[in-house]
Amino acid sequence: MVLRDPLEKPRERSARHSKASDGFALPFDRLASHVADFVLLLPIMALAMAPFRRSGIEARLLGDSYGADLALVKGLLAALAVGVLWETFFVALWGTSPGRAIFGLRVVDMWTGGKPRLIHAFARAVTWWASLFVLGAPFFGVYGNAKRRPIHDRVADTEVRSRSTRRQSAAPRLAELATGSLFATLALFFATMALSGQVFTFRENAKIADKKMEPDLCQDVSVAFARWENLVVKPTRISVALGLSAAGTVEPSCLELEADYALWNNQGRVLGYLGKALTYYGVDSGQAEKYFGKVCELEPDSDACRMVEWYREVAEYDSSRAQEEVGTDTLDKIARQMTTTRSSEVWPDWMRLLVLKEMFVHRGDPDLILQLTQDPAQDETIGAKLVEYRTRALWRLDQKREAKATFFSAADALPRRQRVVLASWLCSRELYEASCSQDADRACDMMERSAQVEQGDFGVPALLLASLRHAECRVDKGRSTTASFSQFADRVKKAADEEGRKLVETVHVLRFEDRRLGMEILRQMASEEDLSGSLYLTEANIRLIEEIAKEPSSNKEATKELLQLRERWFSSRDARRYADWGRALFEALSRRGEWQRAAEVGVMLGAEFEFDQRLQRRIAVAAWNAGKRKLAADLVDSLEKSRLPASVEGGAFLRRSSSGSLDSSAEATAEVSGESAKERDVIELIRRSGRRR
């Protein structure tokens, strides 16, 4: 083929426009002419897009996808403007364009046969580019029109003619028409898909553009920090974060974020290092030690560094894998210093909470715990944690009435979440230790009032188990019917997972339908090899033990099964964690006079924190009865040492509700705990034997 020279003087050519011999252009010539045009046009379009692409990249880097989309749209519009300008300019001025000129094509006005007018050229250019926008579907009009005029030619009253006599086209045939329609349909289909997808993404991005995610610090800390702002001494964010993290209300990742912020923005470096250290503590001891080192390097004589000393001590113990527990002297020293040398206001809450947390984990002096929890905190979530610690410390000291008083007097002021947690703790303690007492009712009622099914609270196993036992209590006491128990079960089952649902159903069967069948299912659940910390499976074991304990002592089979269950408890990975399981075993065994075996369970139970003094006395009695006199004496000895602490006696706000039990004499305690006279006698015996030694 011979191509026309695009640089041949255009004016000469336009003079030849009205040649009658000109015919319609070949469709492929038209396509190729546009491709040729684009060789020159595309670089210019890219140039026009450049500034928008630049700002688009910037927006993308900043994670602003809406801004990036917007920049892209603007860039495309700029490129489109260049394209429209190119078409309009060349067609209106020369009646052709560089690409068309190569193939000898001309755009002519249908009526005059000359160059189109400027306005027509413009309308044609806009329509042409709009057609390209829908994947060129309208271009297939060249196959559907006798004069081969797609929509842009019709809009502008133009047609495209070829100068070369050998490159002219006749009117399209039917086959061409069919192919053209097919391709046009396909193009339109894909264009619709692609465009709607794009528009959808664009709109989605526009939606989130308003609430563009602030790459922000920890939300919970921000909220607490804002609450604190009115105070005279404003704390730093990191101190708030440390406090919340010690209270267990924020994730470790949150603490790390805040610690990083504090370090890199110089907002409390010592606490920043402490925060970093605590996020690694127990995970990566080497890294934690580096950060601990920084804390003491910056401020060797600070509270933070004193805490570090303690953490290091624990880490050392952990690495030495010593059997006995770490001594709490260092911790107690810090706590004592906090309670005596300075007024509590000077002590930041984070420090108090960290100390308390450690004292709880490592069973520090409960007296100190009570003193540390005496003053209110600055934040309600931290305050709630203090109430929890105080309640549990009192419980541990067997000051259960004081514990309850502490909880109930503060309950209304606690945030809902914490109220539910603490109430469910109290409710389960009551139910497991004293079964269906009035106090249990009170705590459990509060728990159920505060808990919200829609918040998924019943999905928490501890809460579900407590409310299940409570519902049974209500039926037993005649305060509720079997039907309403079923209703309760149905409601709770929705929130629980599969195991929880199964347990609820089993209990229903056991209590109200077929005890034998219920026990069978319990046996099956209880024999599950892998407990993996499932409270439901633990509960199945406890239930089974309770049911078997109801059998008369003469039933040898039952005793044998109990012993099997005892083995299971011993062999579970962390028997101490399942103290209620052990307690049920202890009760069942001692009721059967299996003193030796009960005492063994009791010794194991002694390692558990929630272990109360009343139980300890009973373990001492069991040990005495089993002939383990030294053990019994040791147990009573340790009881004598941790008598009711002075702080409770001095705690003014407790006096009101617990005056009866403040006397720490053996009689008063015994009265409270409902000990039998026989047990008291045995204790007296043990005490005497201890003194003899």
Place this chain on the structure above:
Amino acid sequence: MIFPLLRGLLWFHRAPVTWLMVALNVAIFSWTYPAYKIADQAMEEVLDDSEFMSTTGLLLSLEISGKSELRTPAANLGVGPTVEPKGLRELAERSLRGDEDSRVLLGHIALRRSGFIEETFAKFQEQPEFAAGVGDAVAVEKWQEGVERLFEVQGVHPSYRLGLSSGRSEPWRWLTYQIAHSGFLHLFWNMIFLLIFGTFVEHSRGSLASFLTVWLGGLGGALVFTLASGLSASPLVGASAAVSALIAVAASNMRRRLPFVYWLLPIQGYYGVAWLPAWVLIPAFVLPDLSGWLSSQPGFSGVAYTAHLGGAFIGFALSRVFKERPQAFTELAQSVTGTAASSTRLAA
């Protein structure tokens, strides 16, 4: 699709200098390739170390937000206070507020930033007590180990050994950077273009023209790159500035017809060879560099557009010095069509 024609230009005797330069590039590349492969992988590992990149990003955030004087003031002498772009300042703000993505992104920027890593590292080494007060001192200590590893890798990486970067800008590097390439494709395309335009320039204007255009073009490209955006800490490598200079020489006589291969549609009659004016090379090869430069964020682009533009500038200047041999074009036409066709008509 349009491309200047190779045919007739591939004979060694017509363009010995160009061919030698191509051979030199290929030889250097093959020689350094084993080292390149190992070093590049080690480099990838450094860049993939999110902790290192995160700390690097945080350090840069401190510099950008003006919260810490990481570098000694002497380092900034003569440059004067620079105002960081708004986007960078926002990134720094975000990274200091805990956004991990921004940190890593800034880390990558920091690795390109002229002198940042070297000077910060040097200051940390000289004043450990200062380093201990910057951000998270434990992370900073670890970062220094990372930098030592980075320097080690850079010490053996051919792109750093031959390339031109802010930390390594001895005079000889202004020439050697042109013969180092980062990867096979980089080398391949540069050599293709070097052949096409180098042989053309050598044929039409002589071997000296070709030789000087390549080396001076590379020099000028690096100079313009330095003036426009300052040397980056990541090395400038590749012969593309020289290629741009050659293209500019070829396009300088704009009305001269050159044979181009065109390919418009995959249908016979729509591809072939056409004689088009030389200026077509400008929108096809020079304009994209301009729009590339205008559309890239400073410090982000992997392509040194300004170096290309600088090379092109040198090329235009050199075309005034080395005149065309008219006879060369008759020969060219002969080689393309087999006859001494007039170069004013298109033929295919």
